[in-house]
Amino acid sequence: MRKTILLGALITLFGAGALAQAKDITEIGSTSEATRSAGEHAHERHHESRRDHHGARRGHHDEARERHDERRDHDRRH
Known part of the structure; x- marks a missing residue:
C-alpha cells in the first residue's frame, strides 16, 4: 500500500513539473518579442x-589644439 x-x-510531482515547464515555454514565446524590443532600445541608447x-x-x-x-x-x- x-x-x-x-x-x-x-x-503527480513529475506531472506537475512537466505542466509548469510547458507553461514556462509558452510564456517565453509570447514575451520574447517584447524582450527583443526592449533590448533593441537599450542597444540604441548605448x-x-x-x-x-x-x-x-x-x-x-579641438579646443586643446587651438x-x-x-x-x-x-x-x-x-
Missing part, C-alpha cells in the same frame, strides 16, 4: 551615449 501511495505521489562621448572628446581635442596653435603663434611673434 505504501509503495502505491509513494508511486502516485512521485507521478550607441547614442557612445556617440555623445566621442563627440565631447573630439570637441575637447590653444596649442595660439601659444605657438604667440611664441613666434615674440
Whole structure:
C-alpha cells in the first residue's frame, strides 16, 4: 500500500513539473518579442551615449589644439 501511495505521489510531482515547464515555454514565446524590443532600445541608447562621448572628446581635442596653435603663434611673434 505504501509503495502505491509513494508511486502516485512521485507521478503527480513529475506531472506537475512537466505542466509548469510547458507553461514556462509558452510564456517565453509570447514575451520574447517584447524582450527583443526592449533590448533593441537599450542597444540604441548605448550607441547614442557612445556617440555623445566621442563627440565631447573630439570637441575637447579641438579646443586643446587651438590653444596649442595660439601659444605657438604667440611664441613666434615674440
